[in-house]
Amino acid sequence: MALPKMLTRAAGAAADAGGVVLRRLQNARIPGAGMPPVHDDARRAVARWRVVTVLVSPDQVGVADDVPRPLADFRDRIEIRVTPAPGDKGTELAARFRGPASDDDIGELRSALRRAKQLLEVGEVLRVDPVSHGRREPTPQGELLEEAATQAPKGGVL
Amino acid sequence: MKAATWRGTDEVAVERVPDPTLLNSHDVILKVRQTVTCGSDLHLLGGYIPFMRAGDVLGHEFIGEVVEAGPAVAxxxxxxxxxxxxxxxxxxxxxxTHEMYSCCDNGNPDPGITEAVWGQSPGGCYGYSHALGGFQGSHADYIRVPYADIGAFPVPDGVSDRRALFASDSAPTGWMGADLSEVGPGDCVAVWGAGAVGQMAARASVLLGADKVIVIDRYGYRLDQVERHIGAETINYEQTDVEAELRERTGGRGPDVCIEAVGMEAHTPGGQYFYDQVKQQLRLQTDRPDAVRQAIQVCRKGGRVFILGVFAGMVDKFPLGAVMNKGLTIRSAQQHGQRYIPRILELMERDELRTEHLATHVMPLDRAPEGYRMFKEKEDGCVRAVFEPAG
Structure with a gap:
């Protein structure tokens, strides 16, 4: 196989792996690094409330038919809880799936909560793409990072 | 437009990239007037922060002129x-709203990477990898500035570009170290690192009324700048036992405040440096924290240690016993510049804070690869290399 073709295939495989790497990273148990010894199993992870704290009052968040737009897209697949946060921290906006959900669904919910928070606090969602950059060859390492960055809005610990 | 990009470990190139555009209503586009290398860029160049993609535009400390503004910019x-x-x-x-701007919840649109690594995500940063948002850096003809009403500050007419440039990062970072360490009259302050940030932390300590300020480094030309421009004492750690010297100069107590402005690639003479280098290169630790260790060891009982240098991950041989048994307070942060820049510009206007001497090498953006090499290798007394895109 010609070298450019091999590199292209390797880059494609790396891109697929990028999202996997990010998911693994957030569940990694590094000895001696203070990671918890127990992680949620898949069922518990789906059922867990995912929460952002928003610096607005509870009545500005909206409930029922008036939920923040990114969360409204989930319709009745999720339940939403809005409670005052302690001190001067605003409002806790929580959501969780009512029934089964995949890892991708959970990622979408993370992203929706983050976007809802930005809409409530800032009024719009911060964009970064398209970003100005120079030449990017399709190297495996580059594709891996590209995919990890693409998945990053849906990743993390939320 | 023209831009200086990261091409790989220790490789910088100047290439053509698309012009930035307004993406959010609170953005402005700046024509970059001056942009400067920073010691933390060297961690990117050295491959210690593995979230750079070939073609990413470098640079995060800059001054410019507004050429376009979004409709929400007031x-x-x-x-x-x-x-x-x-x-x-x-x-x-x-x-x-609590002036911890670098901890902003909404500044990094890609928080998954940093949440996975650190448990929470800080805000974003220009030209500082896809871990901190993947934003275009400032080593370019133009740059997009999001949240412009919050992060961009008008420069007073009496302050030159060369001086105001360092109000972007070095000066507020250094000022934050002194301010959050609560430096004031009666304090003896030791600062590790005589680069731009260390010098600014020392100058802030002087201006905040510290009785004695001592800066530690190994490069004579940087220590000369400290004595000439900052008004602080110096120690060359390759010529003196730092701990013995600090004890002697602080009445045997140790410094009240120790500010570390070195970061994850600390150098030290002797076997500890070799040990840290081997572990870092084998990725058994990501950072070399020797200046932090020394600051903790020598700080007076009940004193304050501030970590200003950039660290990415795990360190080894951290003297936690000294922290606990001496009752130390440790603080740290990426810079909360929005909190300090207005005051810094005022000080610059009153001529109380001067930074021009930090720009030892000024060159057109075309020479960015050479500028980074000089900066990294400390050639020709290079403290900072400044690039002028229009130069």
Missing amino acids: NHRVGDRVVVCSFIACGKCWFC
């Missing part, structure tokens, strides 16, 4: 000369 107009905080913050979340 404080800036086309033609304004502004200096921009290197950290991107929304100004509206709880952290921003």
Whole structure:
């Protein structure tokens, strides 16, 4: 196989792996690094409330038919809880799936909560793409990072 | 437009990239007037922060002129000369309203990477990898500045570009170290690192009324700058036992405040450096923290240690016993520049804070690869290399 073709295939495989790497990273148990010894199993992870704290009052968040737009897209697949946060921290906006959900669904919910928070606090969602950059060859390492960055809005610990 | 990009470990190139455009209503586009290398860029160049992609535009400390403004921008107009905080913050979340701008909840649109690594995500930063948002850096003809009303500040007419440039990052970072360490009259302050940030931390300590300020480094030309421009004492750690010297100069107590302005690639003479280098290269630890260890060891009982240098991950041989048994307070942060830049510009206007001497090498953006090499290798007394895109 010609070298450019091999590199292209390797880059494609790396891109697929990028999202996997990010998911693994957030569940990694590094000895001696203070990671918890127990992680949620898949069922518990789906059922867990995912929460952002928003610096607005509870009545500005909206409930029922008036939920923040990114969360409204989930319709009745999720339940939403809005409670005052302690001190001067605003409002806790929580959501969780009512029934089964995949890892991708959970990622979408993370992203929706983050976007809802930005809409409530800032009024719009911060964009970064398209970003100005120079030449990017399709190297495996580059594709891996590209995919990890693409998945990053849906990743993390939320 | 032209831009200096990261091409791989220790490889910088100048290439053509697309012009930035307004993406959010609170953005401005700046024509970059001056942009400068930073010691933390060297961690990117050295491959210690593995979230750079070939083609990413470098640079996060800059000054420019507004050429386009989004419809929600209230404080800036086309033609304004502004200096921009290197950290991107929304100004509206709880952290921003409590002046912890670099912890902004809404400044990093890709928080998954940093949440996975650190448990929470800080705000974004220009030109500082896809872990901190993947934003375009400032080593370019033009740059997009999000949340411009929060992060961009008009430069007073009496302050030159060369001086105001360092109000973007070095000066507020150094000022934050002294301020959050609560430096004041009666304090003896030791600062590790005589680069731009260390010098600014020392100058802030002087201005905040510290009785004695001592800067530690190994490069004579940087220590000369400290004595000439900052008004602080110096120690060359390759010629003197730092701990013995500090004890002697502080009445045997140790410094009240120790500010570390070195970061994850600390150098030290002797076997500890070799040990840290081997472990870092084998990725058994990501950072070399020797200046932090020394600061903790020598700090007076009940004193304050501030970590200003950039660290990415795990360190080894951290003297936690000394922290606990001596009752030390440790603080740290990426810079909350939006909190300090207005005051810094005032000080610059009154001539109380001068930074021009830091720009030892000024060159056109075309020479960015050479500038980074000189900066990294400390060639020709290079403290900072400044690039002028229009130069």
